[in-house]
Amino acid sequence: MDEQHLPASPWTQRADLAALVAALDPAGEGLVRYVGGAVRDTLLDIAVKDIDMATPLEPPAVIERLKAAGIRSVPTGLAHGTVTAVLEGGPVEITTLRRDVSTDGRHATVAFSQDWQEDAARRDFTINALYADPRDLTVHDYFGGLDDLAARRLRFIGEPQDRIREDYLRILRYFRFQARFGSLPADPDAEAACSALAPGLKGLSRERIASELLMLLALPDPSATVARMAELGVLAVILPEADSSALPPLIAAEHAHAIAPEPLRRFAAMLPADPSLAELVGARLRLSIAQRKHLALVAARSVPEEAARPLAYKVGREAALDRLLIGGDSIAPLEGWDTPRFPLKGGMIVARGVSAGPDVARILRAVEAQWVAESFPDEARVMALLEAEIARRSDLV
Template identity: 60%
Template sequence: MGKLPAADWTRREGLRQLTAALGAENLRWVGGAVRDTLLALPVKDIDGATPLLPDAVMERCRQAGIRIVPTGLEHGTLTAVLPEGPVEITSLRRDVATDGRRATVAFATKWQEDASRRDFTINALYAHPETLEISDYFGGLEDLDARRVRFIGDPHERIREDHLRILRYYRFQSRFGADLDEAAEEACAALAHTLKGLSRERIAMELLNLLGLPDPSATIARMRERGVLQVILPEAQACHVEALKRLIAAESTSGIAPNAIRRLAALLPPAPEVADSVAARLRLSRTQRGQLNCAASRVAQDAQNPRALAYTEGMDGAIDRLLLQGAELSALDGWQVPEFPLRGGTIVGRGVIAGPQVAAIMRAVERCWVAEGFPGPDRIEALLEEQLVQVLRDPSA
């Protein structure tokens, strides 16, 4: 039995109050907070497990003045609203029936019974809220030391319970793994077809979470070798997996933070119609769809004038397209996208009747201004004068 290091989050006053309300023997910290603390990683979310039933948890917290929100009551999950942030508390559970997409659960009384229904051994570590002693029922501490992501029990059975565990395995393997677990790899390959039955939103969430990790290129390559990637992203060919590898190297060299949508674009051909189809299938948000479409619209000419690209597509869009093509970003370092200073009122004041002709003149001046590298007011005035002279010569222009 190991012991959890006394990280800052374990000393929070709100957690002390929660422990007092439920009783130290009725509460264990579990999952990511325990795992990440043992790996000396930042802790984002804190989850607790308890043998108490939800009604008892709500009543004890009410008496202690702790606000409780029933965020997942049908599965026994409540959220305690604490000063330092929310904490999810879930009653011990066991699976009664599963269909690969959802589970019917019943409440349990034993910690090991609850642990046995979790996915990986490294996620089934329970820490006492006061002593910080760790209960490890399936060798999770040893796997964590070995950086091995291993299913609890038979991997085929765990995946049949929830098909999403295939993608979760690859995400956790990319984030924490070093040694591959062959049984897990074989099970994921054998049951890859079951991913077709999952909702598109769940697939998109896991895929983007994986792509947002520091360097998932080796994992993505292995997913394709095992026939998993083809099920969820059939557009991704071997050349696109190599493109992802090059993109990640370019991000690292340029000091650009990972971006999941940019990396998704690397796994697709540079074709807006393909990007639109994938975005619709994965139910991406409007913002994500716009970013993916912009990245898919990349052309070789982008690298010839990075600042013009940033002006037309925005700085983020330009960075995406240049990185995807392995082009230099130095022209954008410290540069701010300027605002086009010419206004329609200026043109009207020069004798042009308000209407389509004013807009056409503005567009013509703007194109020249961008092509010439965003010159100052004097040059804009000269460009405007050129357009006005042309209008005077040919009023229909």
């Protein structure tokens, strides 16, 4: 492939990035390059979120040069050679060129390098090992990443099994990147390696697995990829309870209603309709308390149309909407409807002569239940319900 350049993009023309380059490489010796996602996504005309740089300079030299230029830095990962420059347009991670000394499937011990190709060789996929000169935007490609990008082909650098054994999380990264950038049929060698080495995922932290899985499920339509993970035996290792066939109808419903992808909704859809099991799975994957609660709420599934709004009031609109979408039920009752706030307060009951205490709480609950049953009438009706409830209780005394 002929020499290629990054197209001019807003981020490549940022003044603060130009100042950063001048600070690290004042003489224009080629001491810094953009690398990874920013290069890949710009070539694909995708909006760039994060900017990473690589340099043969070691962290102390990077910090010293940034300080001399008045650029604040944060030592975010010195053991792995990473310093973050704090810029007006957003942080930029600057990482010293590296080579792997040893790997154990989870972590790597690295040594610093002066060789760009050596640094590229330790990256996972060819499309992630593209570098660009910040001054003339020339792209440097050591392993055919430009051709793979043009063909929407996802390939490991080197032997897939070797790269996976270095870090088993690369199996999940492979499927996420395949869903985002790849075309079908996928690379057979990569799939075979992912399938054969899938048991190695058991050695990873649950947090890393959950994070990668949720990033995959956040993509526009990961259903074919998740189904392939199931066929290859990968999904059963990380989420044995999952049913990948639940994704296509849910994603179709999302598209039909122009509803944005929500990874936790899709995660919940793949789990059985069992709130206790959903809670256990969330705990096993070290999800947050809020995420686990949401999974349990959504796991109850089907909702009669007339109960949609009461459910939304009880568990929240988001959880109710997810249950409707997953169950294939109509979301019409919630469209254009905001969950109302119950207008009655305890003090309003006391003001009507009810002694503060348990009776106030009981009246509050009774009126609220009737308010929900009557489809959330206005405050005047709530006051009428209150008077009726107070009178009823007085008759019982």
